[in-house]
Amino acid sequence: MENLSERDARHIWHPLTQHQTHPAAWPIQKAEGVYLYDEAGRKYIDAISSWYTAVYGHCHPEITGPVARQMQELDQVVFAGFTHRPAVELAERLLGLLPGNQEKVFFSDNGSTSVEVAIKMALQYHFNQGKRRQVLLALEEGFHGDTFGAMSVSGLSVYNGPFQDLSLEVIRLPAPTGKNNEAALEMARKMVAEHAVAALIYEPLVQGAAGMRTLDPDGLAAILEVVREAGGLLIADEVMTGFGKTGTHFASEQLPLKPDLICLSKALTAGLVPMGLTSCTREVFEAFLGQDTGRGFFHGHTYTANPLACRAALAALDLLQSPAIQEGIRHISGQHEAFARELDGHPMVEEVRHCGVIFALDLKVQTDRYSNFRDTLYRFFMDRGVYLRPLGNTVYLLPPYITAPEELETLYAAIRELLDTLEAGTYAG
Numbered sequence: 001m002e003n004l005s006e007r008d009a010r011h012i013w014h015p016l017t018q019h020q021t022h023p024a025a026w027p028i029q030k031a032e033g034v035y036l037y038d039e040a041g042r043k044y045i046d047a048i049s050s051w052y053t054a055v056y057g058h059c060h061p062e063i064t065g066p067v068a069r070q071m072q073e074l075d076q077v078v079f080a081g082f083t084h085r086p087a088v089e090l091a092e093r094l095l096g097l098l099p100g101n102q103e104k105v106f107f108s109d110n111g112s113t114s115v116e117v118a119i120k121m122a123l124q125y126h127f128n129q130g131k132r133r134q135v136l137l138a139l140e141e142g143f144h145g146d147t148f149g150a151m152s153v154s155g156l157s158v159y160n161g162p163f164q165d166l167s168l169e170v171i172r173l174p175a176p177t178g179k180n181n182e183a184a185l186e187m188a189r190k191m192v193a194e195h196a197v198a199a200l201i202y203e204p205l206v207q208g209a210a211g212m213r214t215l216d217p218d219g220l221a222a223i224l225e226v227v228r229e230a231g232g233l234l235i236a237d238e239v240m241t242g243f244g245k246t247g248t249h250f251a252s253e254q255l256p257l258k259p260d261l262i263c264l265s266k267a268l269t270a271g272l273v274p275m276g277l278t279s280c281t282r283e284v285f286e287a288f289l290g291q292d293t294g295r296g297f298f299h300g301h302t303y304t305a306n307p308l309a310c311r312a313a314l315a316a317l318d319l320l321q322s323p324a325i326q327e328g329i330r331h332i333s334g335q336h337e338a339f340a341r342e343l344d345g346h347p348m349v350e351e352v353r354h355c356g357v358i359f360a361l362d363l364k365v366q367t368d369r370y371s372n373f374r375d376t377l378y379r380f381f382m383d384r385g386v387y388l389r390p391l392g393n394t395v396y397l398l399p400p401y402i403t404a405p406e407e408l409e410t411l412y413a414a415i416r417e418l419l420d421t422l423e424a425g426t427y428a429g
């Protein structure tokens with residue numbers, strides 16, 4: 001009899017995977033709280049909250065309960081023409097938490113579509129006013145998703161290399177890190193002077209897929225100001241940073257300029273079901289009004305505002321705003337800070353950084369971003385009951401907010417052991 005990995009390999013094409021060289025997929029049977037359980041019954045701490053989604057822990061009864069009840073009442077209905085309570089309540093709740101200038105929400109299916117919607121809204125916003133502004137600004141090494149528009153504004157070439165010539169008109173600015181603020185700002189000034197810029201898209205404070213790169217808030221704020229001054233819209237992609245990751249509900253709260261459009265997904269539905277959402281200001285929304293049908297925004301996905309997803313998102317907001325979760329976020333941030341101090345200056349550590357519940361370190365080793373080294377690192381941590389996905393030489397943590405201090409200590413201990421092994425030169429990878 002074939003095992004599950006073999007049956008998988010026979011028929012399934014996995015995401016972000018080179019099947020010729022990639023090890024077999026690991027069968028996971030169950031998830032509960034901070035743990036994933038494999039078919040053999042071994043358990044692993046989900047140190048990246050399953051790609052930043054399950055931040056309240058897996059199969060949380062306060063999420064699954066309301067969704068199960070919703071399932072008995074209204075499963076799915078067309079959202080063009082109809083509305084329903086979960087969608088209306090979610091819009092009300094979310095707009096109460098988002099930066100104050102946000103007034104409308106548009107539902108879609110995932111992070112990429114939330115970005116796609118924001119880009120199309122920004123382009124049509126100018127078009128509807130008779131302005132030809134089609135250039136998009138983005139930050140180098142940013143990641144915004146895999147659909148064509150989202151891929152165009154992303155800077156990671158392993159994803160978009162084959163499609164380079166087919167993308168939207170995009171200019172990439174250096175991501176301001178504190179050391180290059182002046183150069184990045186200078187470039188932004190030059191680009192808005194020379195091009196008809198429709199919008200800037202950016203990941204506020206932390207660039208996730210770039211290896212949890214932290215941005216300098218002042219450097220970023222200065223760029224946002226230049227773009228807004230020049231009449232470009234600001235699109236904050238909070239798909240990763242949203243819902244508490246950076247210590248505040250949204251990373252945009254920590255920047256002086258409020259964005260015109262905000263993209264949300266991932267933790268929006270607590271890891272239960274997919275949903276994306278784009279919020280915008282009244283000004284953006286009103287640019288689409290008129291007697292002419294074509295002035296409207298003709299974009300819509302079949303599962304728009306799915307009631308189960310909306311119910312999951314509402315339950316997630318209850319948790320996010322609960323004292324226990326807020327205490328968890330503070331606690332993890334504090335423990336990360338102490339661990340970062342401990343590792344600073346370690347001979348095998350190039351750089352260590354943290355922001356809210358996000359912790360990352362770059363190993364002092366030579367490696368390609370997507371080399372086999374990361375498969376070996378991955379294995380090293382799995383053998384120690386820790387699930388994380390290193391990016392090149394970057395090891396990062398984004399644990400669920402319910403991770404207990406001693407569970408966090410297990411993650412740190414595995415990282416310490418890796419560093420010691422690398423330092424002693426006994427590392428087999």
Ligand SMILES: *Cc1c(COP(=O)(O)O)cnc(C)c1O
Pocket residue numbers: 110111112113115143144145146203208209237238239240241265266
């Ligand atoms: C993951 C991510 C996306 C894409 O979301 P998907 O749901 O994978 O399509 C977009 N932007 C950022 C910042 C992300 O982290």
